[in-house]
Amino acid sequence: MSGVASISEVIVGNTDMAPDEIPGRSRGGFFILRGSFWRSLQGRQVDMNTWRLTGWRRRALMTSIELLCLLVWTVIVARPYLNLDPTLMPNGREYGSAIQTHHFWVQLRECGACALWNGSVRGGNPALVDPYGSLLHPLVAVTTLGWGVLNGSKLALAGALLMAGLAQWWFAHELGVGWVARMWTAAMAVAAGNLAGRMEIGVFGVVLSTAASSLVFPALLRVNKIATRRSAVILGVMLALVLMAGQGYMQIGLAFVLLAGVLLLPWDRTRSLLILRRYGLAVGLALCLGAVFLAPFLHFLPQFVKDMDPKFASAQPFAYIPLNLVISDYRFYMNDALSKSPYPYLYINYVGWLAVILAFLGLRGARNDWQRRVVPFLACAVFLAFWVASAVPLRALVRDLPFQWLIEQVAGIRYPSLISGLAVLPVLGLAGLGLDWLLAIAWPKFKLVLGTSEQASGTVSLDLRWALVVPLLLALMSAQSFGTSWMGMSRLDPAVFQVLDALHTPDLQWVNAPFGEHYFQAAAISKGLKLASGIRTWNWRGRSSPEPVLEADRQGAPVGMTRIRTVADVPIHQAGPGREYATVSHDDGGRTICKATGTGGNIDVACETPQAGVLTVKENQWSGWQAELDGSRAQLLSGQWLAVNLPKGSHVLRFRYRPWDVAVGVVLSAIGVILALYLGLRPERRITTES
Numbered sequence: 161m162s163g164v165a166s167i168s169e170v171i172v173g174n175t176d177m178a179p180d181e182i183p184g185r186s187r188g189g190f191f192i193l194r195g196s197f198w199r200s201l202q203g204r205q206v207d208m209n210t211w212r213l214t215g216w217r218r219r220a221l222m223t224s225i226e227l228l229c230l231l232v233w234t235v236i237v238a239r240p241y242l243n244l245d246p247t248l249m250p251n252g253r254e255y256g257s258a259i260q261t262h263h264f265w266v267q268l269r270e271c272g273a274c275a276l277w278n279g280s281v282r283g284g285n286p287a288l289v290d291p292y293g294s295l296l297h298p299l300v301a302v303t304t305l306g307w308g309v310l311n312g313s314k315l316a317l318a319g320a321l322l323m324a325g326l327a328q329w330w331f332a333h334e335l336g337v338g339w340v341a342r343m344w345t346a347a348m349a350v351a352a353g354n355l356a357g358r359m360e361i362g363v364f365g366v367v368l369s370t371a372a373s374s375l376v377f378p379a380l381l382r383v384n385k386i387a388t389r390r391s392a393v394i395l396g397v398m399l400a401l402v403l404m405a406g407q408g409y410m411q412i413g414l415a416f417v418l419l420a421g422v423l424l425l426p427w428d429r430t431r432s433l434l435i436l437r438r439y440g441l442a443v444g445l446a447l448c449l450g451a452v453f454l455a456p457f458l459h460f461l462p463q464f465v466k467d468m469d470p471k472f473a474s475a476q477p478f479a480y481i482p483l484n485l486v487i488s489d490y491r492f493y494m495n496d497a498l499s500k501s502p503y504p505y506l507y508i509n510y511v512g513w514l515a516v517i518l519a520f521l522g523l524r525g526a527r528n529d530w531q532r533r534v535v536p537f538l539a540c541a542v543f544l545a546f547w548v549a550s551a552v553p554l555r556a557l558v559r560d561l562p563f564q565w566l567i568e569q570v571a572g573i574r575y576p577s578l579i580s581g582l583a584v585l586p587v588l589g590l591a592g593l594g595l596d597w598l599l600a601i602a603w604p605k606f607k608l609v610l611g612t613s614e615q616a617s618g619t620v621s622l623d624l625r626w627a628l629v630v631p632l633l634l635a636l637m638s639a640q641s642f643g644t645s646w647m648g649m650s651r652l653d654p655a656v657f658q659v660l661d662a663l664h665t666p667d668l669q670w671v672n673a674p675f676g677e678h679y680f681q682a683a684a685i686s687k688g689l690k691l692a693s694g695i696r697t698w699n700w701r702g703r704s705s706p707e708p709v710l711e712a713d714r715q716g717a718p719v720g721m722t723r724i725r726t727v728a729d730v731p732i733h734q735a736g737p738g739r740e741y742a743t744v745s746h747d748d749g750g751r752t753i754c755k756a757t758g759t760g761g762n763i764d765v766a767c768e769t770p771q772a773g774v775l776t777v778k779e780n781q782w783s784g785w786q787a788e789l790d791g792s793r794a795q796l797l798s799g800q801w802l803a804v805n806l807p808k809g810s811h812v813l814r815f816r817y818r819p820w821d822v823a824v825g826v827v828l829s830a831i832g833v834i835l836a837l838y839l840g841l842r843p844e845r846r847i848t849t850e851s
Contacts, residue, residue: 249652261294262304285700310682329343345592363505389438416579423537452822459783472574485510516591524597654728667741669709670691717733744775
């Protein structure tokens with residue numbers, strides 16, 4: 161019959177197979193129908209032109225369904241962050257300072273190139289060199305431009321959770337496991353503690369960089385499976401996204417963990433060399449795409465300094481780190497048990513016992529040569545992530561490196577325990593192999609008779625694999641429940657904005673919000689305040705912060721300041737003369753105060769001075785600054801601050817930050833984009849290295 165078949169033909173897909181010969185299970189399925197019940201369906205006719213799906217259409221439909229389910233699950237997990245009330249901020253003491261660099265996109269929209277200078281904190285700095293900010297990641301850019309800094313960051317957090325789930329789903333797909341293992345491990349990745357637990361203190365950049373790092377693993381597998389230029393381009397793009405994600409901890413950890421990629425190389429020398437060339441192409445492309453950050457950062461790096469801990473006191477011993485995968489006791493993370501610090505965000509990686517047990521099964525659960533190649537890679541990746549998190553190799557580098565500058569850079573990795581979060585994806589990858597193996601082995605079946613024994617209408621054979629549903633769901637709910645306990649929201653106290661309003665000055669004076677209260681940070685920058693101390697995890701080498709003219713301080717009057725009023729129970733203090741933002745110093749010791757206006761790297765100063773002198777603007781000087789005096793180019797003087805010689809009279813000065821390093825980085829990144837498109841779209845022969 162053309163275009164017509166029985167229901168049995170539609171479901172089974174083989175009209176030559178008798179109903180009683182149907183296999184006990186198709187991959188990912190759990191039960192079958194037999195007997196007279198099946199035969200009662202067999203005679204019904206359906207239109208095959210309606211039901212038939214070609215191979216690629218079936219795969220596309222199933223992929224769409226799986227991704228839609230993953231999206232729905234992410235919405236459930238990230239539900240707190242989808243509340244776009246602008247007065248609600250994600251929990252975590254440091255969240256306000258963690259998102260401060262996102263204001264780059266607001267400034268870029270308002271004044272263009274002025275955004276290249278971040279003049280909001282500690283005398284200012286080049287905006288694109290901040291190694292801990294995530295401002296250049298596309299997810300941050302899109303959400304900030306669309307919804308603003310605070311609400312955009314909430315959506316970016318939800319996007320990071322989805323990114324981790326997609327990475328795990330893609331990884332499982334490249335492994336070749338069934339849909340049950342794919343979906344369960346992907347759902348676990350969304351809810352796992354290596355993301356949600358970081359929000360205990362609100363370190364946005366660690367969440368984003370951990371999720372971005374996860375995307376590198378499936379891209380790496382792809383290169384080793386098919387070894388095409390297109391697969392190398394995909395890997396290069398994923399590596400570039402990691403470079404843009406900020407923080408530095410995960411990037412350093414990923415560099416160690418990816419050493420395990422050597423174990424993916426096949427024994428065939430020709431194929432191995434081909435894959436190594438693809439690795440090189442991916443790394444080169446990533447450096448090119450990331451040049452918009454790397455060029456300014458490398459230019460700035462000699463001036464960069466941060467707090468150091470050469471002993472890495474917060475790192476746990478290697479033997480204890482794996483236990484954080486299975487411990488979900490809040491009280492445990494708040495004390496120093498098992499040689500850790502009482503800061504939960506450094507250690508939480510909870511996935512639960514079931515995932516760990518399945519991961520051990522996965523070590524022996526490979527069913528083909530490709531999976532057997534991947535298993536050692538996954539095991540080694542887990543080991544390396546835990547090993548670096550224990551600081552063993554970092555202590556060795558601090559002890560043995562020959563150059564003091566390099567020692568300082570390594571000692572600046574003060575919290576290596578965060579790197580252990582990179583182990584979650586390979587653990588779940590092994591768990592996916594273990595679960596897939598469990599579903600593939602023979603399980604007992606129970607037959608249920610439909611109807612009475614005298615008039616049986618058929619039988620249903622129930623597969624005991626269904627029993628796995630309960631522990632799988634319980635494990636997922638446990639991870640989701642523990643993870644979301646760190647993902648709450650808090651309403652900003654209206655007093656915050658009252659205090660910030662009291663710190664406004666007529667021009668660009670430096671001020672200070674209450675010290676250490678991070679939730680003031682992003683709000684202060686959004687109001688255009690310049691924070692003399694501010695909160696930043698790094699500083700310029702040998703440069704001091706400017707002194708504030710106003711400061712909100714709960715601890716009493718700072719040195720050189722007097723209390724002038726109290727706003728919302730917060731004392732406001734004012735400094736005496738000498739701390740102004742722009743002043744002209746005269747040879748006779750006199751001073752003239754000037755008025756400065758502007759944003760970021762656009763600063764305009766109006767001065768009317770009775771005699772010549774040196775104009776000093778309390779903004780850090782850096783190559784890239786240019787000055788104009790009454791429309792003519794002026795020479796900047798050496799020193800920490802912007803300064804020019806100023807003649808007697810009324811003058812207008814324009815200071816503009818237009819750095820060459822950003823221009824170089826943008827050009828190189830544009831070349832990288834063109835190269836990626838060319839290599840990605842160029843036809844080529846697929847070379848499969850999967851055995």
